[in-house]
Amino acid sequence: MDRFDIEGHEVHDGEAKPTGNGAYVLVPKRWLGADVKVVRVSEPDTDSDDE
Template sequence: MGNRFEIDGEEVLDGEVKPFGNSAHVTVPKRWRGADVKVVRISEPTEEENDE
């Protein structure tokens, strides 16, 4: 099991990191524009995603 983090926040979103050019992104609701966010990786990337 990984590390445990405690974060105070307003809302939690489960998502998947998707390819985006030479990088990757996570889509969040438009209403989050301008908000401060934190992204926590909860699993290891698959081999296919590491092929850079």
């Protein structure tokens, strides 16, 4: 696993949920309009048909 140093204000743990041909992660509404970075910290489920 790679290590990334990211400076920021808050951390939010979430799970990627399927939608159409992609996925989404919900963040708090107060983050609207903010720049956000998403880092995958585990391997995706291998049971999924999507890549």
